[in-house]
Amino acid sequence: MGAPHLSPRQLDILRLTANGYTDQATARRLGLSIHTVRDQWRWGIRPRLGAANHSHAVALAFSAGLLTESDVHQHRQESAA
Incomplete structure (x- = not known):
């Protein structure tokens, strides 16, 4: 059995959560x-x-x-910019 399928939007939400975003911050x-x-x-x-x-x-x-270490670091760098 492979990895579960998540939509691109669901992956975006998951990545932001992995970077410490709350649901409210993710929505914004x-x-x-x-x-x-x-x-x-x-x-x-x-x-x-x-x-x-x-x-x-x-x-x-x-x-x-579905997530890698670079997903976390990439978003942290974007939010710092």
Whole structure:
């Protein structure tokens, strides 16, 4: 069985969370409503990864190869600029 499929938007949300963004900050950064971000977590990201919470989802995404160390560093550099 391969890595779970996540949409590009779901991967964006996951990357920002891995970089320490809250749901509210993620929504602002991506131009989404907080409800959209929370729905993506509730009905998309967590179920597809089999995660209990955000931190667990990030850990599982790293294990599955959906996120890499460069995803974290790239976003941190962008937010510092």
